[in-house]
Amino acid sequence: MSKLDAPTTGQQASAGRSSGSTSTNARKATTRTLQTVTDGEGQVTSRVRRTVLPGGLRVISEHMAGVRSASIGVWVGVGSREETPALHGCSHFLEHLLFKGTEERSALDISIALDAVGGEFNAFTAKEYTCFHARVLDEDLPLAVDVLGDMITSSRLDPADVEAERDVILDEIAMHDDDPDDVVHNLFAAQAWGDSPLGRPIAGTVESIAALTREQIHRFYRRHYRPATMVVAAAGNVDHAALVRQVRRSFGRQGWLDRAEAPVPPRHAARTRRVTPGTIEATRPFEQVNVVLGMEGVTRQDDRRFALGVLNTALGGGTSSRLFQEVREHRGLAYSVFSFASHHADSGLVGVSVGCLPSKLDDVLAVVRAELAKVAAEGITEEELGRGKGMLRGGLVLGLEDSGSRMSRIGKAELVYDELLSIDEVIARIDGVTLDDVRTIAAELFSRAEVLAIVGPR
Amino acid sequence: MSKLDAPTTGQQASAGRSSGSTSTNARKATTRTLQTVTDGEGQVTSRVRRTVLPGGLRVISEHMAGVRSASIGVWVGVGSREETPALHGCSHFLEHLLFKGTEERSALDISIALDAVGGEFNAFTAKEYTCFHARVLDEDLPLAVDVLGDMITSSRLDPADVEAERDVILDEIAMHDDDPDDVVHNLFAAQAWGDSPLGRPIAGTVESIAALTREQIHRFYRRHYRPATMVVAAAGNVDHAALVRQVRRSFGRQGWLDRAEAPVPPRHAARTRRVTPGTIEATRPFEQVNVVLGMEGVTRQDDRRFALGVLNTALGGGTSSRLFQEVREHRGLAYSVFSFASHHADSGLVGVSVGCLPSKLDDVLAVVRAELAKVAAEGITEEELGRGKGMLRGGLVLGLEDSGSRMSRIGKAELVYDELLSIDEVIARIDGVTLDDVRTIAAELFSRAEVLAIVGPR
Numbered sequence: 001m002s003k004l005d006a007p008t009t010g011q012q013a014s015a016g017r018s019s020g021s022t023s024t025n026a027r028k029a030t031t032r033t034l035q036t037v038t039d040g041e042g043q044v045t046s047r048v049r050r051t052v053l054p055g056g057l058r059v060i061s062e063h064m065a066g067v068r069s070a071s072i073g074v075w076v077g078v079g080s081r082e083e084t085p086a087l088h089g090c091s092h093f094l095e096h097l098l099f100k101g102t103e104e105r106s107a108l109d110i111s112i113a114l115d116a117v118g119g120e121f122n123a124f125t126a127k128e129y130t131c132f133h134a135r136v137l138d139e140d141l142p143l144a145v146d147v148l149g150d151m152i153t154s155s156r157l158d159p160a161d162v163e164a165e166r167d168v169i170l171d172e173i174a175m176h177d178d179d180p181d182d183v184v185h186n187l188f189a190a191q192a193w194g195d196s197p198l199g200r201p202i203a204g205t206v207e208s209i210a211a212l213t214r215e216q217i218h219r220f221y222r223r224h225y226r227p228a229t230m231v232v233a234a235a236g237n238v239d240h241a242a243l244v245r246q247v248r249r250s251f252g253r254q255g256w257l258d259r260a261e262a263p264v265p266p267r268h269a270a271r272t273r274r275v276t277p278g279t280i281e282a283t284r285p286f287e288q289v290n291v292v293l294g295m296e297g298v299t300r301q302d303d304r305r306f307a308l309g310v311l312n313t314a315l316g317g318g319t320s321s322r323l324f325q326e327v328r329e330h331r332g333l334a335y336s337v338f339s340f341a342s343h344h345a346d347s348g349l350v351g352v353s354v355g356c357l358p359s360k361l362d363d364v365l366a367v368v369r370a371e372l373a374k375v376a377a378e379g380i381t382e383e384e385l386g387r388g389k390g391m392l393r394g395g396l397v398l399g400l401e402d403s404g405s406r407m408s409r410i411g412k413a414e415l416v417y418d419e420l421l422s423i424d425e426v427i428a429r430i431d432g433v434t435l436d437d438v439r440t441i442a443a444e445l446f447s448r449a450e451v452l453a454i455v456g457p458r
Numbered sequence: 459m460s461k462l463d464a465p466t467t468g469q470q471a472s473a474g475r476s477s478g479s480t481s482t483n484a485r486k487a488t489t490r491t492l493q494t495v496t497d498g499e500g501q502v503t504s505r506v507r508r509t510v511l512p513g514g515l516r517v518i519s520e521h522m523a524g525v526r527s528a529s530i531g532v533w534v535g536v537g538s539r540e541e542t543p544a545l546h547g548c549s550h551f552l553e554h555l556l557f558k559g560t561e562e563r564s565a566l567d568i569s570i571a572l573d574a575v576g577g578e579f580n581a582f583t584a585k586e587y588t589c590f591h592a593r594v595l596d597e598d599l600p601l602a603v604d605v606l607g608d609m610i611t612s613s614r615l616d617p618a619d620v621e622a623e624r625d626v627i628l629d630e631i632a633m634h635d636d637d638p639d640d641v642v643h644n645l646f647a648a649q650a651w652g653d654s655p656l657g658r659p660i661a662g663t664v665e666s667i668a669a670l671t672r673e674q675i676h677r678f679y680r681r682h683y684r685p686a687t688m689v690v691a692a693a694g695n696v697d698h699a700a701l702v703r704q705v706r707r708s709f710g711r712q713g714w715l716d717r718a719e720a721p722v723p724p725r726h727a728a729r730t731r732r733v734t735p736g737t738i739e740a741t742r743p744f745e746q747v748n749v750v751l752g753m754e755g756v757t758r759q760d761d762r763r764f765a766l767g768v769l770n771t772a773l774g775g776g777t778s779s780r781l782f783q784e785v786r787e788h789r790g791l792a793y794s795v796f797s798f799a800s801h802h803a804d805s806g807l808v809g810v811s812v813g814c815l816p817s818k819l820d821d822v823l824a825v826v827r828a829e830l831a832k833v834a835a836e837g838i839t840e841e842e843l844g845r846g847k848g849m850l851r852g853g854l855v856l857g858l859e860d861s862g863s864r865m866s867r868i869g870k871a872e873l874v875y876d877e878l879l880s881i882d883e884v885i886a887r888i889d890g891v892t893l894d895d896v897r898t899i900a901a902e903l904f905s906r907a908e909v910l911a912i913v914g915p916r
Contacts, residue, residue, distance in 0.1 A: 066524030069856055099777075100787075107787050111778035116845045118852015121777070137855060167790030171815055174745035175793055180636050285743040287632035319557075319579070320569035329558075329565050332625030335633055357629055387574045394576015397595060398527055401859070 029053050029244065034060075035422045048410060048420065049240040055227030055257040056264070059247050060410050062235040064403060070141045070236035071407040073133035074148050075415045077231075077264060078224035081127045081197040081344075086211070089204015090220045092125040093169060093212060098132070099123075100161040102154040105147070107161070113147045114140075121147075125202055128267065128344060129415055135404055138237035142246050145232075149250025152225060162214045170210075173203050180290040180355065180455055183282065188292040188453035191280040192349060198273070227251070228261040233411025236403035266416050269299060269346030277449030289361050289456030293368055294351020295448040298441075300343035300416060306429045307437035308341050308350070308445075313388040314380045314438075315339045315371070316352055320387065322371050323352060333360045333367065345416070350445050358458055376446035379439030392430050396423065487511050487702065492518075493880045506868060506878065507698040513685030513715040514722070517705050518868050520693040522861060528599045528694035529865040531591035532606050533873045535689075535722060536682040539585045539655040539802075544669070547662015548678045550583040551627060551670060556590070557581075558619040560612040563605070565619070571605050572598075579605075583660055586725065586802060587873055593862055596695035600704050603690075607708025610683060620672045628668075631661050638813065638913055641740065642748040646911035649738040650754070650807060656731070685709070686719040691869025694861035724874050727804025730757060735907030747819050747914030751826055752809020753906035756899075758801035758874060764887045765895035766799050766808070766903075771846040772838045772896075773797045773829070774810055778845065780829050781810060791818045791825065803874070808903050816916055834904035837897030850888050854881065 031051040039045045043065070050060045079091050100107045114121040119136035121144075132151065134144040176182040186201045193199030204212075232247050251257055275296035298304055316323035316339025327337040334356040341350045352372070356364045380388070399405040400423065413420040421429070489509040497503050501523070508518045537549050558565045572579040577594035579602075590609065592602040634640040644659045651657030662670075690705050709715055733754035756762055774781035774797025785795040792814040799808045810830070814822045838846070857863040858881065871878040879887070 067859060069859055108778060108783060111776065111782070111787075112845065115776040115778040116848045118849045118854075118856060120856070135856060137852060140852075164788070164790035167818075168786055168793050171746070171791075171813070171818075172793040174815055175813055177745045178638050287635045288629070318569065318573040320566060320573040324569070325566060328626055329569075330622070332622035333629075335626050335630040355629070355633055357632055360625075360629075387570065390574045391576045394595060394598075396576075398576060398578070398593060401525060401527055401861075403859075 031240070031244070034420055037422070050414070051240070051244045052263060053227065053244070053248060053251075053257055055259040056261040057227035057247070057251060057257060058231045058263055058414055059244050060231060060233050060414050061238045061240045061243050062406050062410055063238055063240065064236050064406065067236050067403060068138055069135060069403055070138050070234055070238050071133065071135045071403040072141065072144050072148065072232070072234040073131050073407050073411050074152055075231040075233060075411040076130045076132075076152075076225060077128070077229040077415055079126045079128045079130055080200065080202045082224065083197055083200075085208075087216060087220060088200055088208035089169070089202075090212060090217055091130055092203050093165070093209065094217055094221055095123050095125045095130050095132075096165050096169060097157050097161060097217065098151045098155045100165060101156050101158060102150045103156065104150055104154065110147060110151065113143060117143065119144060127198060127202060129412075131411070133404070133407070141234070141238065141243070145243070145246045146250045149247065149253065152230070153251055153253045153256040155221070157214060157218050157221065159214050162217065166209060166212075169203065170206060173206060173209065176201075176203060180284070180286050180288060181353075183284065184290040184292050184353075184453050184455045187280050187282055187455060188294065188349075188351065188451060191278055191453055192275045192294075192296070192451045193273070193347070194276055198344065198347065226261065227257055227259060228264045231411050231414045233407050233414065235406035235410065266418055267345040268301075271346070272299060273347040275347065275349070275451060277451050279450075279452040279454070281454045283457065284455055285457055286455070287357075287457070288355045289358050289454060289458070290355045291361070291364065292351050292353050292453045293365065294349055294451050295445055297341050297348030297350035297445060298343065299346055299348050301345075301418065302343075302348070304437070304441050305341070305343060307433045307441045309392055310385065310388040310430065310433045311375070311380065311438045311442055312339050312341045312350070313391050314384040315375055317388070318391055322375070323368065326367050326371055327354065327364060331363070331367065333364050349451075351451070358456055361454075361456070372446045375442045377443070379435060379442055382435065385433070385435055385438065389430050389433065393427055396426065487706075489698070489702070492878055495880070508872070509698070509702050510721060511685065511702070511706060511709075511715055513717040514719040515685035515705070515709060515715060516689045516721055516872055517698075517702050518689060518691050518872050519696045519698045519701050520864050520868055521696055521698065522694050522864065525694050525861060526596055527593060527861055528596050528692055528696050529591065529593045529861040530599065530602050530606065530690070530692040531589050531865050531869050532610055533689040533691060533869040534588045534590075534610075534683060535586070535687040535873055537584045537586045537588055538658065538660045540682065541655055541658075543666075545674060545678060546658055546666035547627070547660075548670060548675055549588055550661050551623070551667065552675055552679055553581050553583045553588050553590075554623050554627060555615050555619060555675065556609045556613045558623060559614050559616060560608045561614065562608055562612065568605060568609065571601060575601065577602060585656060585660060587870075589869070591862070591865070599692070599696065599701070603701070603704045604708045606690075607705065607711065610688070611709055611711045611714040613679070615672060615676050615679065617672050620675065624667060624670075627661065628664060631664060631667065634659075634661060638742070638744050638746060638748040639811075641742065642750050642811075642911050642913045645738050645740055645913060646750040646752065646807075646809070646909060649736055649911055650733045650752075650909045651731070651805070652734055656802065656805065684719065685715055685717060686722045689869050689872045691865050691872065693864035693868065724876055725803040726759075727757060729804070731805040733805065733807070733909060735909055737908075737910040737912070739912045741915065742913055743915055744913070745815075745915070746813045747816050747912060747916070748813045749819070749822065750809050750811050750911045751823065752807055752909050753903055755799050755806030755808035755903060756801065757804055757806050759803075759876065760801075760806070762895070762899050763799070763801060765891045765899045767850055768843065768846040768888065768891045769833070769838065769896045769900050770797050770799045770808070771849050772842040773833055775846070776849055780833070781826065784825050784829055785812065785822060789821070789825065791822050807909075809909070816914055819912075819914070830904045833900045835901070837893060837900055840893065843891070843893055843896065847888050847891065851885055854884065
């Protein structure tokens with residue numbers, strides 16, 4: 001995972017793609033402007049436009065005034081939660097293999113293309129999507145689009161490459177096993193969701209990776225990497241029409257766009273997936289004990305996510321938060337302590353993550369539980385409400401200067417949300433959160449039964 | 459350490475502060491413009507100005523057009539290499555304590571001030587400097603300057619806070635001990651520089667932290683945190699004159715600026731500190747073996763750092779590099795492999811960092827040694843030279859959009875380099891590197907005796 005996939009507290013959101021935005025006419029594309037932002041003098045500082053290409057491929061871009069770079073991402077609506085036990089780790093394995101060569105380019109050619117212009121080029125796999133992304137100077141954007149289109153549509157998945165990459169992934173799994181933070185968060189998900197796609201680690205296991213065949217991965221690629229499951233998102237100094245032309249050329253290889261399909265809408269949950277409370281422990285010879293203590297949270301579509309965002313900030317979002325003050329400042333129990341809220345289509349988690357010396361574990365758990373109980377009983381103060389909103393608002397506005405954050409915002413909204421909220425709308429939703437909203441969600445979530453994951457030497 | 463302190467490959471550089479830039483007149487400040495950059499239409503897109511305040515405090519700022527945020531850092535010319543064995547870990551301990559409260563503000567007040575406006579606020583300690591930095595909306599810059607000025611000049615170092623923070627640091631040390639990457643790089647430095655300030659870990663040891671007294675830390679604070687050892691650097695939507703006024707107010711508390719001292723110049727090495735070759739191993743129950751294999755490099759002032767930057771890029775700087783291609787792409791031996799070059803006033807290191815499964819260690823070492831020998835014997839190709847330059851140039855230009863990178867560039871240049879090179883000058887130096895320059899430095903460095911650090915389960 002890269003920083004583009006940091007957990008969201010509710011700022012990610014989205015709107016109104018219902019209106020005539022799909023095309024089943026093989027050669028026709030529909031475009032519309034979703035948002036325009038002007039400054040005090042009426043100058044346009046940002047414009048978001050969206051086009052649906054033949055085959056259902058969506059292209060969404062945000063032009064930013066005064067910027068010389070561009071960020072681009074191809075967001076694919078497939079991740080580890082699509083995987084049966086036999087396919088466990090397949091999405092991530094495939095993400096790796098897409099860098100290994102196409103009909104036109106060797107793996108080295110792909111690397112050279114973006115290295116030569118100093119671009120940042122990477123990918124990550126999550127539970128519900130996979131993203132291939134680059135940041136380049138504006139003049140190099142067509143090159144980045146072409147390399148991405150080539151990889152997405154025409155990767156070879158050469159059997160020899162599959163074998164070499166299998167070893168790389170086994171090493172990556174060993175690396176995650178040496179990272180206490182990865183280990184404890186994987187355990188937490190395993191307890192919360194059990195032996196199900198959401199509960200299993202994204203990278204797979206040594207056994208599942210050893211067993212995957214080239215044929216299984218290739219079938220997975222052909223099945224899930226289709227125009228209708230994808231969004232091409234770009235932000236920065238981007239001309240939307242030129243981008244769309246370039247995407248048509250680069251993704252139109254070998255008739256890849258010639259299909260009669262409409263964009264696959266965001267996954268909607270028929271019902272919420274329940275979380276299983278309980279304690280899960282693993283013994284590892286680490287110096288620290290790492291702990292995640294949490295509960296079932298809310299889904300991505302839940303409007304209460306804005307209140308939860310403010311609550312999360314007041315509870316454990318900054319150095320002025322209750323947890324940081326109680327656990328670290330007043331008692332010196334731990335160096336790192338924070339709370340989080342993560343959202344999926346049909347489930348969500350809230351929790352507290354902390355690492356401490358083994359001798360402090362009981363005190364840490366007691367303090368964290370006491371703080372959760374207190375906020376569940378009393379909510380937060382007026383002052384904390386104001387500060388929490390200021391922190392979310394400030395972070396949001398500061399993030400706007402980064403084309404990668406903007407690209408990620410619009411791409412993810414298009415793929416997994418039902419709407420793209422403008423920044424002003426997001427700020428209005430944050431500002432609209434009341435003390436009562438926070439008290440209500442705190443009382444509901446923090447009175448739920450505990451999911452507790454512990455990794456350490458005892 | 460934060461991302462602001464990532465290892466540099468030679469892009470960091472600096473110029474010409476010799477001319478009348480110091481003031482020993484207690485109330486007079488001298489200001490000059492160091493650099494102005496204009497765009498194609500003659501509009502000023504960036505301007506760097508520098509002022510020396512009474513007491514020798516330097517203020518340097520870069521105005522960036524079209525940006526609404528500002529990054530600020532206070533760079534203090536003290537780090538772990540100032541520490542005697544009895545003071546080991548003192549710089550970092552002190553960095554923590556500066557967040558614990560002043561005469562005017564409690565620790566909570568300090569946290570609240572910047573959390574409330576959504577600012578990012580942190581600090582890091584390195585071997586030769588300590589930096590306190592923030593990123594805020596432009597309108598909140600005076601607030602950030604005031605909080606920083608208060609912390610730097612008027613921290614209480616309350617005995618009870620020293621005790622609570624001692625526990626936090628012991629936990630931080632345990633966290634580093636659980637990070638294979640931190641462990642292997644600390645070992646590498648220990649082998650290279652032995653039991654000396656440069657060779658010891660920045661955070662100290664359990665024993666040295668347990669032994670430090672409040673009085674020792676307080677003396678260290680009074681001795682090293684002086685106007686003449688510091689640079690206040692800011693970049694973004696910054697008005698230099700307003701910044702200087704604010705710094706005078708905030709750092710002028712209790713007559714702190716009323717001293718007759720000139721800025722302390724960058725540390726200059728009377729002679730280069732030699733590196734001790736050899737192998738150092740530590741057994742830890744990790745899944746992976748982590749290895750750093752390197753040699754003595756060049757100092758920060760060495761003009762060959764630009765050629766070394768290009769060499770480092772071609773050897774192990776991107777996915778098209780020789781090491782990535784040979785170790786990962788062709789043989790699947792490791793997930794992560796890269797080369798680095800780090801620079802200090804009187805010493806430097808070059809090397810290769812890699813993590814792999816224990817069964818692959820011998821192969822990894824053989825491939826890395828073969829690649830180093832090859833580049834030492836033959837240099838790099840014309841194509842690699844062009845690509846390496848493109849990658850450095852592109853990365854440099856892409857970094858310019860981030861106010862944090864710009865702040866870091868000018869602040870570090872002022873503190874530890876003799877000159878501030880303009881971006882155009884840096885690019886000219888990179889472009890000026892020849893095949894011969896690269897071959898010469900490769901032959902010299904990679905024929906030196908090996909420093910090898912290995913951490914793993916065997």
